[in-house]
Amino acid sequence: MQDEKLIRVAREKDQILDRFRQKGMRITKQRRLILDIVFEHDGICCKEIYYQALKKDKNMGIATVYRMVNALADLGVFQVNAPWRLTGAAPLGGQDGCRVVLKNQTVVEFDRYEWQSLLEDALRKKGYSKAPEIERVIL
Secondary structure, three states, rough: OOHHHHHHHHHHHHHHHHHHHHOOOOHHHHHHHHHHHHHHHOOOOOOHHHHHHHHHHHOOOHHHHHHHHHHHHHHHOOOOOOOOOOOOEEOOOOOEEEOOOOOOOOOEEEEEHHHHHHHHHHHHHHHOOOOOOOOOOOO
């Protein structure tokens, strides 16, 4: 019974990695590690994944964990408990912007200027007294 479960888990991991390859993603040691941790723990949060991964790889970054978790959620491997998710700073009608999908599947679009304004407001709340120049946004 235990052997069957291990074989099933290994097969599921391989299928996920194949889907990443099909999307053009590299399969790194860190991505494999995060995937292993996700399969080892039920209902684990991103911070806990990060702490577990950090024990095995001192170079693991929290952003790597969040990107991998989002990639896994996009594949439908598991549901991320957030009331919204970003679908990227992709062009909207020829302009850079952001599209947010709410849990009820409502899509809210921000054009480049609205998105910039939202980011500047959030950065001010984080202690930046002057509106900083944003070099890039990594999702």
